[in-house]
Amino acid sequence: MLHKLSLTEVTGDKIVDPIIRELVQQQFERLKGTGLKDPAKAFADPGNHPYLTTKKGGLIPIHKVRLAVDVKPKTVGKGHRERFVAPTGGSNHHTAIIAKLDAAGNEVKWEQKLVPRLEAYQRLRDRKQSGKGESDIIQRDWGKDFRFKFFLMPNDCVEMDDASGQRQVYRVCSISQTPSWNEIQFIEQNDARKIGEARSSWNRVNSIDSLRKRKALKVRVTPLGEIVPDE
Known part of the structure; x- marks a missing residue:
């Protein structure tokens, strides 16, 4: 996702496709002119994402890019099953x-x-x-x-305070981490919207310590709708 790219990844040559890279960088320069100098803020709104124009004039929004990475693969398996993989x-x-x-x-x-x-x-x-x-x-x-x-794993549930201080059950959608930031994307258990539509500062946790401040407790919801503690 574009909002998860670092400044170096946006402005450098990490984006593999040169055409996509140019479009992303051009859009970022335009957004910087409006005061959005951080990719996380500049591309937080999908409406700010660049797009490709087809031969027929159609628009294809660019929400994700492929990055060149420097990784050291590890050996998995033995014998004919041996292969080299990297996270x-x-x-x-x-x-x-x-x-x-x-x-x-x-x-x-x-x-x-x-x-x-x-x-x-x-x-x-x-x-x-x-x-x-x-x-x-x-x-x-x-x-x-x-x-x-x-x-926590995706689809686990956590009970914690919401913006009004009331207890709310949230479901884990994704867990991410880079050298510069952490993010756990939650969504309210009773919210049926897509993640992009439901994303807010209260269900997107960038500071793990905010879970402590919001008195987070891992729970599970039974088939009868009971909320019970979980590990």
Whole structure:
């Protein structure tokens, strides 16, 4: 998504397709003239996205781009199954929400530890090889300075305060992380709109510590509609 690109990715040569790259950069320059100098803000509104013009005059909006990346693939499998893979965007398995503790053991800040699907696979493989079975690949021990709170995967549910301070159940739509930002996209459990239409500052969490401030609790909704705590 364009709003997730960094300034370097937008203005540099990371966008693979040269035509798409030029259109994105031209549109970003126009948006900068209106005061939107951060790609996250400039492209937050899909209406600000550039578009391709077809031979018949049709318009094709550009919402996503392919980026050139510098990654070090890892070996997966053995023998004829051996292959080399690398994590890609959208390949996250889960994220662990942990609390940082002060000297007295009080929670002062929440952080997330994102686990890509490749790492989850490696944990599962290691457990099988060590004879521990396949029961759990969630790391719960983060040392004496941290306390494990819960883990989140897409479609998990969290109960937390909404903008009015009322308790609301949210569903996890996606989990993302780059060196410069974190994002967990939620949507209200009873909101049937598409993510793009429902996106707001209250269901798009960029600061993991805001979950602590909103008293987040992982829950599950039973078939009878009961809201019960979950891990």
